[in-house]
Amino acid sequence: MPDYVLGVPRYANSAPLYHFLEEGNGIVFRYGVPTELNRWLLEGSVDLSLVSSYFYLANAERLRPLPDFSIADLGPVYSVNLFHTRPWQALRRIALTTESATSVRLLQYLLESDSLSPEYTREQGGLELLERYDGVLLIGDRAITTYAGLLQHIPESVHQVPRQFTGPQGSPLWVSDLSMRWYERTRLPFVFAVWATRRSEPPPPEVVRRLRAARSLGLGNLAAVAGTEAQRLGVPERLMQHYLWNFRYHLEAPDRLGLETFARAVGLAYPGDYWDV
Template sequence: MIKLGRISYVNMAPVFHSLEYEVEEVAGVPTELNRMLLDGDLDVAPISSIEYARNAETLRLLPRLCVSSEGAVDSIQLVTRVALGRVRSVAVTPESATSVVLTRILLPGAEIRPFEEDADAKLLIGDAALRSAFEDPTPHYDLGRLWLEKTGLPMVFAVWAAPEPVVDGLSDLEHALVASVRLARSEPEKLAYAASERYGYPAGFLARYFEKLRYSFGPRERAGFYTFLEMARDVGELHHVPELRFARDAELPR
């Protein structure tokens, strides 16, 4: 049975909404899934975009899936009372890799600090960012929106990757994951209410959130991904920009 990583945030609800493929699900925050996949404890998982790039020589991508947004994403937030242009330090969540690098790109003059230290701003991701945006009146800056303003492209936060040699049945699993997303898109109310029961957020709030997420790894997402990797290299977070290597012949999403 394929060991499939699942990000433990609500953003995975559409992907697993109606997954008709028998897998062993292993949940964790992005940095945990990154480690488990690279250690060989998972057969496939959505991992931080930057971690794929740092380990591309041993991994293969699923060509039809990612986690991205074109504009505001809601679940990646910089929280600060300081004007954005005056932020000189950011305390970052230990749960993310891509968002930390994105912060370096968007705020190149800011010092990155551990989450428990005082700083001008805090970086939150996932459900903590959603809760904060919902409950905390402190100004929030959405990193997906800031990226779109800077580049005009989608931001790819995670990609689905598998270590070589890839496990048997991976193509069929990818097809099932894509089918689950499509069904979720076709019944947004059912998705929102089911996710509300599981994660505890109001269904209307989740329906708006899911509209902002993208899961198809299309041409614009790939362009945004390459742009992110190039900028990560330019700020010293990546030695070189790797080619995208796919688990089968690269085909554009259908």
């Protein structure tokens, strides 16, 4: 039997799902950013993958998700951020991450809902792009490390987390958390990713069992996962712990409703069917 290939984004927020899942015994990992994982799943070079929610919805006739896995958030997510030097209502030119279609579509939806239509350009880079753009959308590890680099100290309370900083030459720098803006608009979680396979290839029950066991260990030992990820990214461990405990990993009823609401918001169908495993 060939190895069963899992597509995994090497992002801190997905680490609790696979930190305690060992390769071997028929399972191997293939790491990539969401746009790569999406493509590999359709091509067939990975068998089961964490895929971005927008990609899943746009390809629902070819994909089917596991029933109880997600990377979702209710409120601020801290790693899907628009960093901008002009107020939200004044944005005109935005550089977009090349790593994820979901975050890009979410940003576009939020701006369209406020009757804004800035010019978008796909660019790789960080805050240096603000020399040419009003805003830059960053996600995942790049977003959380960029945000951590702006903090003068780690706040003691989640209610003290700053959203405005002093940028270059003393100019203001805003950080708009897209998940928080989604929550303020809908009062629902936002689902960023799901585990999915091709519709013609149901997941082996033993693989799903191992994924569930790994998730239980990851969430039960979140401090250990946070310590590993904080060291990997060079950010304070306390910040990483706060970051990870914000996520929702079980695709519960509120998350499914959030996913359905996002589908309607961007003009896509919500199939609502999942593997029975």
